Amino acid sequence: MAVATAVHGCYFPSKINSLSLPLKITGQIKQSSPPPPIFISTNPAHVNLHHLKDLYTLCNHSCHRFPNVDHTGKVEAVDVGKLRTAIFHSSIVVTVFTKPEFVTGHSSPVEVTNLMGIGGDWIKRVMPVTPDDGLLVGFGRAVSDFGLTASIYDVMVFPALQGRGIGRMIVQKIVRMLTNRDIYDIAALCSGKERLFFRACGFGDDILGSTTMMYTRNSSYSIDEKTISVGRKQLLVPLQETS
Template sequence: MAFLRSIHGGGSLPSKSQTLSPPKISNNIQKPPIRHRHRRRPTPPIFISTNLSDVNPIHLRDLCATCNHSVHRFPNILPDGRSEHVDVDKLRLALRHSSVVVSVFSRPELVASPPESAAGVDWYRRMIPLTPVTGQLVGFGRAVSDSSLTASIYDVMVIPTLQRRGIGRMILQRIIRLLTNKGIYDIAALCSDQEMNFFKACGFGDDILESTTMMYTRSGNDMVVSAGRKLLMVPPLRKP
């Protein structure tokens, strides 16, 4: 009885439902720390369109400016360090001759503020269907192809406030699916060093044939710049 009192710290016996567990023996083995994987922020409500008529060239020009993305390979750089705006007429013509166009729209109130704060949006605004008419252009990508053998992907961009939410990957996946459905598997993506990791994560890599990409220019005052296995003919900056 004294032994039981010393265990329970009192004078009463344990109830029938209670059991005495053996003392835990510490073996001083330190468990490795649990490493939590970085969780990607949730994707906000979006509308993905492959219809060319849903892309307004003026809105696309504004998206390029917001993303500081230039459709020119050698754009003029403004004094503030940003690329100059693309000509809307040239952008409209480029869209017309693109084989695949993918555009992404989201609610304007989610673009101006983090999507996590969408709870403060009026309920009747959330009930309005999200379409290219009611939404804001937040992502874009296109491909140029001969519709038979080869294709190249250009101008994949997502508005900065919604980046790292899987939208860029969705754009690439939709472009690739539309191309492969036509039997086109020779798909290239011309990207910068900053975009290379993104394209690698989406399944792109070095050409297994070890081909070299060379850029043509008619100017005689060009420089040949080595970029890995690629030789780029760099013309002088365009004059405004």
């Protein structure tokens, strides 16, 4: 059942706050700041595909294991049609929203104080966050057979809000929903730079020593065929006969 919860950063349960580990940057330890007031939803109907595509772009996150990358290091934009299909077939979808004024034009959240005066601006800031008036700042999804196993994909957070525990909230929400269904074989396909994050979320190396292997389309073919590359795809084509 799809549910949604509103969470104010400074009032999030202490059990979760205790998992906010310090972030190590350039050899120094930086304590994570609490997140701004947020709204966490597991209702796929709250996903605006175009806003989600923008989040992929801002986070420079690719849905592909073999992404096309330009000369600046930017990955190609996600295809909205394929993204719609992926969301539809995902077992769990988690979205996180906050108010735009806590992000836009600020490197850190705007503090709400009693010095802001009495009026529309103050009321706007203290009203609860909702998907209708909030900005999409976090996302994650899982695919599962809802019997034995599940895998987590595409966990991302708006760059200006990274390091504030929002990513851990997303993963913990997904894990909680899966374990409530008695699913504990949960994998996270992640890059090397994401390993520390998932370790902080309770993930570790596979005790069976398994290694993720990706299908590359060129593992097996006959001597009468060769491979050609078309973007990230590799196609088999027959060799032409020579006289």
